[in-house]
Amino acid sequence: MEMKEKMPSRLLTTTFTATCALALSGFMFGGSEEQSPPSDRSRAGNENPIEIVVYSGRSESLIGPVLEKYEAATGNKVSTKYASTSGLTALLLEEGDATPAHVFIAQDAGALGALADRKMLSPISESILVAVEPRFRSSAGSWIGVTGRARSVAYNTSAMTPEDMPESIRDFTDPKWKGRIGWAPGNGSFQAFVTAMRVRDGEEKTEAWLRGIMANEAVVYPKNSAIVRALGAGEVDLGFVNHYYLYRFLAEDPDFPVRNHFMPNGDPGALVNIAGACIPRRNRTDSARLAAAEDLIRFLLDQEAQGYFAESTYEYPLAAGMTPAAGMPPLAEIETPEMDLGSLADLEGTLAMLRKVGALP
């Protein structure tokens, strides 16, 4: 009897060991469509396809088509893991040199700088680096900008004109702007701008500026796009945003009553940040895959991909000789502050400051 009594639980044991195994194999192979470990011995030469792993902080809808074209052009296979830039940066930091990634595409120079500071990136060939102006790539050659994204002050055209704009973003602490400003202190691009201001003006002045903006009762939005939408609805008069959101609204409605203003004279308010690429350092070097990774970065800087980025994202193509989408001011006209974008790596310091002044919880 006792034996028999144990039988059902043994059946269950078997069933559930099997289930657990299934579940585990689900964990193991869940991501296999996007990313399977490199198993075949790869050789140089395009007749033998090489498989590389890409971590992308840019969304699939944006970069997927370009990666497909790369596959078609080279015969290589790309497995991509899509996530947020900060999420993938944290992943790379946890993985260290055991990472399966061959290329990391990030939306922010700060993330690339943070990886470079920790010596986690392999150098990129000089022949690729020269495609882009030195200010938009790492001085040590560890990462390279692919597209540019400028900070701007967007304004509602019925509430104000460019003549009403102050000389510098620093002047928005004046009480006359009380209740008229929209901002998104939780947004990564805004935080990169604050880091730039810390680098340019120092900690004290930046903190005072943040306190001044808060004293002016700036309206908090969760995202840049929400600020631009609010500007169109007349909820606020001006907002600190990235330049490209506006063009997405204008593409749908040419009469959308919002325009961008770029602060002059190397103001941090006109910072041009980049979305760029790098090659994470790995414990096993594999020259064929390294070459394929560099090919991919070269491909992202190729005329076709750059044109696609310009038209679909309204960001600035950074390869020499490229022009932005129609209706946008040339990149040369935006007077970005002269600084090493790699110095934007100290995100933690900026977050600490935003918390200290109460802009972030």
Add this chain to the structure above:
Amino acid sequence: MISCLLIATLALTPLVYLIIRALGESEAARVGSFLSSGRTLEHAGRSIGLAAVVTCSSTVLAFLLALCTGAIDLPFRRTCTILSVCPLAIPCYVGATVYIGAFSPEGMLGGITTGLGLRSGWFSGFWASAFILTIFTYPLAYLPIRAGMASADRSLIEASRLLGRSNARAWMSGMLAQVRSSITAGALMVALYTLSEFGAVSMLRCDTFTRVIYLEYESAFDRTGAALSSLALVLLIGFVLVIGERFRGRNGSGKTGRSRRPALWRLGRWRWPGLIAILLLTGITLVLPVTSLFAWWGRAGETLALADALVSPLLTSLSLATIAGVVSVLFALPVGVLVARHHSPLATIIERITHVGFGLPGIVVGLALVFTSLRLLPIAYQSWSIVIAGYVILFLAQATGPIRTGLDQTPRPIEDAARTLGANWARRFRTVTLPLLAPGMTSAFLLVFISSSKELPSTLLLAPAGTHTLATRVWQYTEEAMYAESAPPALTLIALSACLVATLVWREGLLEKAR
């Protein structure tokens, strides 16, 4: 037995990793400064304050509603009772979306914003969160209080009257004495829910622990801060649970074994004001949200890209929820069998462990799984399998509940009889146990299915980038102030949650019949 241990291990691993990540890798100095910093105290204070305000207001509201709907002379009494439960069908973050959208200048209540000269986005912060959470969570307290009043005995009230109290005071003290434990249970539910709530407080920018965890996770490259905040929240919840248990333990109900004579009461001249108050409440909890959402949808009309906003997130949500439901039932079966058939300390411990996930906030489970997958299975990071693992951990207790109840109601003698008649274990399981368990398994599946389909915080952290469920769609559209686009997924979520409420009611009915 071994399978149960495996399941318990799976359920517990993320929490262990969270502790390792928070305390193991950060220097002691960092933990010290985290604990002593004004920030942490501020977040703790705000979390506790919000929980206290919402618990008080919900409980008072629930008590008054139970008083009205329990009175025998209330017009449309049955309808009013159902209406009082209905807000449960609106997830709090959907409620927040609705009210943020309604108060925006183009919204249904935009006139209030512009008319009073309020700055846009005024509907946010602590009191807005307290309002939203109160009107959408009070049914958690209403259900037990209403049930407690329905089963109250008249004799205590009469005794009180005999002792010389006035009618009203006698009724009140007699009734309160009997429903006190129901009130405590309901208040505890509301308090725990408020502490765990993520979507509404985040949308309304009330900086409680859950919002802070998400912001720290989102912005920083270093997740130690988020891990420490999560741990602090878990401790806070544990503290509330202990206090709740104490309270419940102290007022053990003094029920007599005699046959009950139910207490009946009338509202008298208060019955029409009572009815009007219930209708007004229904207006703000049900009518306004649903009409406002339909109005947004109608205004956007055909320009709305339904494939993006509704169809693909709906399919994702449904398939994820189906898998989570099936896996949870499969996992809950051995645990249920173990607990119902083998009474041992180990069985109790295993059952408690499967309940841990239920007490944890979704945002904490999500974060813990991020750490676990990064450490143990980097390849699974940001894959659907981890999202499903999160649902199973969060909702496994919802599946073990009905399965265990089903087993408890299965008379052991039937199985013994089958054995005596010579049926082997496989046949017994197939012909006796399984058919008896089927209703329990069905409701277990439904509960997990519906809870998973509307889950927001862990999905937000774990879902592969660029993919969406209904819940993350509503979240994203609200962040971008695209209220018209948020209407189709929000209405679908309300419809799904309405099924949950119906399932609960159906289950209660089943249980009543069984009794």
